[in-house]
Amino acid sequence: MYPRTDTAFLRGMTQSRSVTRRDALRLGGLSAAGLALAACGVEGKKVAPPARDAVAEYWASKKKTGTLRFANWPLYIDKEGKKYPSLEMFTADTGIKVTYQEAIQDVGTFFGKIQPLLAAGNDIGYDLMVLTNGFQLNRAIALGYLVPLDHSKLPNFAANATSAVKDPTWDPDNAHTIPWTVGVTGIAYNPKYVDEVKSIADLWNPKYKGKVGMMLDTQEVANFGMFALGIDPDASTEADWKKAGAKLTEQRDAGLVRKYYENDYVDALARGDIWITMAWSGDIFQQVAEGKDLRFVVPEEGGTIWTDNMCIPKTAQNPVDALTLMDYVYQPKIATMLVEYINYITPVSSARELVLADADKATGEKKASLKQIAESPLIFPSEADLAKLRSYKTLNPAQEKVFQDIFQPITQG
Amino acid sequence: MKRLTPYLLILPGGLWLVIFLVVPMVFMASVSLQEGDSLNGFVQTFNVGIYGDVLSQYRTQFLRSAEYGLIGTLISIALAYPMAYWIAFKGGERKSTYLLLVLLPFFVSFVLRTVSWKFLLADDGMVLGPLKSAGLLPEDFHVLQTTAAVIGGLVYNYLPFMILPIYVALERVDPRVIEAAQDLYAARRQAFTRIVLPLSLPGVFAGVLMTFVPMTADYVNASILGGPDNTMIGNIIQVEYLTNGDYPTAAALSFALMAAMLIGIFAYARALGTENVLEAAAR
Numbered sequence: 001m002y003p004r005t006d007t008a009f010l011r012g013m014t015q016s017r018s019v020t021r022r023d024a025l026r027l028g029g030l031s032a033a034g035l036a037l038a039a040c041g042v043e044g045k046k047v048a049p050p051a052r053d054a055v056a057e058y059w060a061s062k063k064k065t066g067t068l069r070f071a072n073w074p075l076y077i078d079k080e081g082k083k084y085p086s087l088e089m090f091t092a093d094t095g096i097k098v099t100y101q102e103a104i105q106d107v108g109t110f111f112g113k114i115q116p117l118l119a120a121g122n123d124i125g126y127d128l129m130v131l132t133n134g135f136q137l138n139r140a141i142a143l144g145y146l147v148p149l150d151h152s153k154l155p156n157f158a159a160n161a162t163s164a165v166k167d168p169t170w171d172p173d174n175a176h177t178i179p180w181t182v183g184v185t186g187i188a189y190n191p192k193y194v195d196e197v198k199s200i201a202d203l204w205n206p207k208y209k210g211k212v213g214m215m216l217d218t219q220e221v222a223n224f225g226m227f228a229l230g231i232d233p234d235a236s237t238e239a240d241w242k243k244a245g246a247k248l249t250e251q252r253d254a255g256l257v258r259k260y261y262e263n264d265y266v267d268a269l270a271r272g273d274i275w276i277t278m279a280w281s282g283d284i285f286q287q288v289a290e291g292k293d294l295r296f297v298v299p300e301e302g303g304t305i306w307t308d309n310m311c312i313p314k315t316a317q318n319p320v321d322a323l324t325l326m327d328y329v330y331q332p333k334i335a336t337m338l339v340e341y342i343n344y345i346t347p348v349s350s351a352r353e354l355v356l357a358d359a360d361k362a363t364g365e366k367k368a369s370l371k372q373i374a375e376s377p378l379i380f381p382s383e384a385d386l387a388k389l390r391s392y393k394t395l396n397p398a399q400e401k402v403f404q405d406i407f408q409p410i411t412q413g
Numbered sequence: 414m415k416r417l418t419p420y421l422l423i424l425p426g427g428l429w430l431v432i433f434l435v436v437p438m439v440f441m442a443s444v445s446l447q448e449g450d451s452l453n454g455f456v457q458t459f460n461v462g463i464y465g466d467v468l469s470q471y472r473t474q475f476l477r478s479a480e481y482g483l484i485g486t487l488i489s490i491a492l493a494y495p496m497a498y499w500i501a502f503k504g505g506e507r508k509s510t511y512l513l514l515v516l517l518p519f520f521v522s523f524v525l526r527t528v529s530w531k532f533l534l535a536d537d538g539m540v541l542g543p544l545k546s547a548g549l550l551p552e553d554f555h556v557l558q559t560t561a562a563v564i565g566g567l568v569y570n571y572l573p574f575m576i577l578p579i580y581v582a583l584e585r586v587d588p589r590v591i592e593a594a595q596d597l598y599a600a601r602r603q604a605f606t607r608i609v610l611p612l613s614l615p616g617v618f619a620g621v622l623m624t625f626v627p628m629t630a631d632y633v634n635a636s637i638l639g640g641p642d643n644t645m646i647g648n649i650i651q652v653e654y655l656t657n658g659d660y661p662t663a664a665a666l667s668f669a670l671m672a673a674m675l676i677g678i679f680a681y682a683r684a685l686g687t688e689n690v691l692e693a694a695a696r
Contacts, residue, residue, distance in 0.1 A: 139452065273535055404657055
């Protein structure tokens with residue numbers, strides 16, 4: 001293709017393409033203009049939320065194939081040596097073979113990779129993936145990149161999912177996603193250097209100058225800036241963001257913040273480079289289970305709850321198999337196998353009794369660690385804890401721009 | 414046929430560059446002049462103003478990247494020149510072994526090498542820990558998340574790119590011209606400043622090209638070793654592209670960076686006084 005003479009290319013570059021909902025839902029469809037659009041990173045149009053008939057229309061012709069390609073985050077499934085017991089059980093029960101890949105290290109990077117493929121209607125190499133709620137997931141839903149779920153095939157989800165994970169603000173009625181795990185962003189600290197922490201104000205405590213870790217993700221720091229000021233992120237406005245931005249800038253300019261971290265805050269905390277930091281619950285639980293003396297608290301002003309969601313890309317080759325797995329993991333038995341390894345909050349709360357039952361059967365160290373899991377408020381949080389937790393605010397593109405312009409200069413100064 | 418041969422020789426490489434360099438650059442230039450957002454699509458509006466906007470919005474990061482690139486390059490020259498000199502003139506039989514040693518770090522992944530610094534230089538790690546307990550360093554002293562750590566990481570990762578071209582230039586210096594200089598009563602130092610150094614400058618120039626450009630555009634070192642005030646322009650481009658999905662801004666930033674570096678390099682070539690220095694470096 002030579003850009004100057006290829007008219008489809010020129011059209012793609014110069015005209016916005018109007019796409020009807022029908023077009024967008026004709027999932028396999030692929031046109032030359034679509035290719036050109038994808039090639040230069042321009043996406044298609046926003047689509048309306050799927051109607052009921054869209055679900056039927058999509059699933060009508062889909063058949064089980066017996067294979068499934070699953071993209072997930074590292075350390076996010078039960079593992080014994082090189083085997084995944086829960087997936088093996090799945091294969092034994094359903095006859096579906098799973099290729100499991102730890103392909104997602106970071107939502108932004110992963111979404112950056114799959115977006116051009118989805119825009120062009122090409123296979124991304126996975127039938128099931130796990131995306132955190134936030135900018136990218138909102139974008140994926142709005143652009144019609146995710147398959148509308150057929151809830152008649154998700155009976156275990158309906159029966160066993162906790163009410164807290166149903167009908168989330170970013171995906172009403174779980175139309176496109178159901179949770180894999182849930183996590184909490186709170187404060188972790190090293191009691192060797194830091195007195196007991198209850199309040200988010202400790203992240204602003206001058207005693208810990210240069211030893212405070214904050215997160216690079218703007219949605220994460222923004223929420224903490226707002227909690228510190230007593231603002232509820234769900235109800236926040238642009239004026240609130242500016243106030244939160246000022247509060248966070250003050251913390252940064254005072255030299256309190258050592259670094260705005262990604263996943264690497266865990267190592268920094270474990271090594272003693274930082275003493276107190278924003279942290280994800282499961283990470284700290286795993287560190288404690290390995291014998292590190294660290295604490296995790298949900299500050300009294302509030303903490304952030306986030307969800308890693310299973311979803312099916314619109315170009316999936318084996319969607320029925322993907323849907324089967326999505327429901328399969330909502331059996332309490334399987335959810336228990338998963339939570340005992342993953343150590344984040346399971347969306348199946350009845351798993352707790354099963355973990356306790358496993359603990360009764362186990363002996364020694366294994367027994368203690370299972371007991372610890374069942375009793376941990378980080379994995380099975382209390383109602384009081386849950387009441388303090390808020391999501392990221394769901395933003396439209398215009399709001400997102402304003403939001404990023406306020407918070408990005410703080411974390412990426 | 415004979416007349417066609419040169420063209421046939423350039424064809425594979427030329428095609429490669431056109432397909433994988435020129436075409437994407439045309440795309441990128443076009444994307445940088447679009448407006449819109451990731452949901453509603455981008456429309457070509459030839460909004461040239463975006464270049465002014467991104468340059469003023471990210472001025473700090475641009476200047477900081479240039480500063481780090483410059484300091485890193487100067488440190489690299491200071492470290493690389495004596496080393497290349499030693500290998501070229503005193504390396505003797507084992508020259509190739511020494512060169513292999515210089516290249517050895519490349520056998521380990523770039524990211525892994527940088528991450529290993531975090532363990533080495535942790536606040537209470539194996540280097541700083543003992544020094545602190547011995548009272549040689551104050552308790553709150555740290556290396557990670559400082560400008561020094563970022564520049565150090567840059568130099569560490571790109572040093573071989575400086576050593577190799579300087580080595581090649583020095584290696585080519587005919588020992589007889591040095592002898593001739595000495596026969597003409599040049600002191601050793603004079604022989605170096607008037608003969609060896611000028612002859613090796615094309616190597617230094619090539620080394621500068623190969624270190625300054627990637628150092629300035631680097632984002633790994635700043636994100637792994639840097640702190641809140643060490644964000645480089647590469648980090649901004651990454652966030653604009655991957656997190657914000659703001660392709661026009663990311664593309665405009667990349668183009669502005671490329672243009673600034675090209676101007677810088679040509680100014681430098683000119684300042685060096687040899688307009689043919691590019692040609693010399695390629696020789």
